[in-house]
């Protein structure tokens with residue numbers, strides 16, 4: 365399978381090259397030039413396998429230059445027994461006849477990013493072994509909170525790699541900050557920046573595509589890669605759980621094989637929902653892809669109008685991992701749905717960087733609006749939804765998941781569509797204890813993060829993940845805060861070059 369760039373159609377690389385590089389040198393994203401398909405018989409057969417087996421079946425269709433042994437090693441390592449708090453890895457929780465919660469946060473850092481970031485280090489080291497001999501890989505990450513920790517955990521002490529995470533100093537929850545600041549490992553570093561997630565992401569992209577830095581890296585036998593969802597190696601593992609969820613919907617009796625389901629995804633960078641789009645194009649019977657946003661509703665407006673406009677206020681919300689105004693992976697969707705038109709995609713992205721906005725043409729918009737529905741809700745509605753779901757079903761969901769549930773319920777009221785639905789649940793509620801606790805009670809006694817965790821446990825009886833509970837009292841290891849203009853210097857300092 366050949367991968368090309370969303371901004372230059374003349375580029376053609378293998379899966380390993382796409383993963384090792386992370387982003388194409390002219391700034392485009394790597395995309396496979398075709399989408400492999402699964403028949404209903406294939407899906408039926410995949411449904412008989414465990415998560416590791418399901419992952420191999422899906423991944424081998426995309427990672428065609430990996431040998432079977434390599435893929436086995438990667439997948440067995442990533443999802444081995446004991447790493448995830450469910451033997452099913454990504455279990456489905458049936459809320460009622462229609463709504464099924466896909467719990468993607470059972471991994472080591474309690475957010476859905478683990479689903480991909482437990483696998484990516486394996487994929488990346490195998491890829492680098494094929495394409496970049498004797499080179500150390502430097503992973504740069506911009507995070508809105510969850511990617512950072514999941515990437516640090518995935519890459520810690522992986523030979524021949526260094527990882528550096530940038531997060532917005534005021535843009536993550538106290539638990540997220542503590543998770544990152546206390547990270548262990550000999551090849552890890554973390555730095556807060558004065559700015560928001562978009563600043564962090566733009567800063568990282570600028571470092572990736574800076575020719576002088578590239579030269580300096582070459583001289584030191586270093587190469588960049590990315591653990592953000594701009595890297596195909598981050599995206600492809602996410603396709604697996606939508607295939608798996610469909611199999612589980614059939615298994616739990618919500619659907620008969622071949623019947624359609626809807627998928628709702630709480631969205632920020634458009635990576636998770638793009639993976640669901642891939643699953644649909646592969647042949648998984650998915651009717652609508654419903655994109656849920658918080659008050660940073662740039663995607664809702666885009667999906668409802670065809671105009672993407674990031675010139676608007678930025679809000680720090682109770683669902684901080686979705687506080688994003690530049691959704692990078694939308695570029696891949698525009699490229700695919702415009703018939704793999706790199707010139708058109710590059711032009712939209714140029715308009716975005718110059719004017720902060722673009723409008724897609726009517727053909728492209730028609731395709732997008734046939735596939736996607738969208739909605740958003742603010743923090744009050746998010747908390748009301750957490751409360752309602754807890755009271756009605758005795759199920760505690762986090763703020764991001766609640767945004768998705770709220771948008772889904774608004775969607776069914778508006779459309780009358782009662783297709784059985786999978787709602788992606790992206791984080792464990794204890795990552796956002798203050799918001800979740802305030803959603804289920806008016807009477808909060810605690811002042812600090814960990815007494816809130818305990819209070820939330822008292823009220824909900826939901827088990828606290830041990831990896832969060834043991835952070836209590838742990839001293840931070842990383843405290844550096846830098847200006848966004850100085851990100852390159854932070855990288856050099858970490859590497860001593």
Ligand SMILES: *Cc1c(COP(=O)(O)O)cnc(C)c1O
Nearest residue numbers: 510632633634635636685790791
């Ligand atoms: C990253 C994240 C999201 C957004 O996912 P995208 O792939 O960026 O759209 C949603 N919820 C949580 C908890 C996250 O960590």
